């Protein structure tokens with residue numbers, strides 16, 4: 001038996017994984033970044049094959065990881081976690097530096113960053129696991145806390161889209177598929193908040209909660225069937 005609720009107890013951080021160069025860079029929000037060995041220091045990132053960034057990492061053979069600050073805004077999640085770089089230039093207006101490999105590194109709302117050269121790629125089905133040697137790491141702000149996935153879900157009431165490896169299909173969450181679960185649609189961008197997927201009822205979301213995709217206010221959501 002698999003109780004998918006148990007998986008919500010796993011701890012993760014939240015990051016922006018980027019690749020490319022000065023001419024064309026791109027990045028996405030990731031909660032699956034982890035160190036796999038100490039000597040040499042090696043990291044793995046797990047990228048959906050649907051992410052625009054995935055092909056860029058394959059092409060450039062390197063990626064950067066920006067560690068998000070606990071106070072990271074909904075806007076940064078909307079830009080890097082819900083929209084694709086296929087549709088617009090995510091790096092325009094973003095505070096960046098370029099690493100030793102030439103990949104962009106997002107500095108906005110980040111407390112540290114590191115850069116890796118890909119040494120191995122593992123096809124794990126829907127996602128590619130890139131394993132990279134650490135070649136560069138810096139702290140941006142030592143005084144602030146990193147954002148955890150649990151804080152993002154419980155305090156910020158954040159949600160994750162299908163490309164996140166930790167996304168759990170609502171049909172697998174028995175407790176949350178109660179008949180009373182409702183859906184609310186953002187009338188501005190069409191994003192759907194589905195109570196049967198999220199741990200929180202729409203009416204219980206704080207008043208300052210905003211659409212994770214376009215940043216519209218809660219009042220811009222309408223209940224749908």
Ligand SMILES: Cc1cc2nc3c(=O)[nH]c(=O)nc-3n(C[C@H](O)[C@H](O)[C@H](O)COP(=O)(O)O)c2cc1C
Pocket residue numbers: 026027028029030031032033046047048050051052053054077080081082083084085086127152158159160161163164165
């Ligand atoms: C909280 C959160 C966690 C996510 N974690 C991952 C992840 O670990 N791996 C992944 O491939 N996508 C993850 N995503 C989804 C990507 O960030 C999203 O699909 C993004 O729009 C891809 O952008 P791109 O097409 O420009 O690369 C996550 C999104 C959110 C909001």
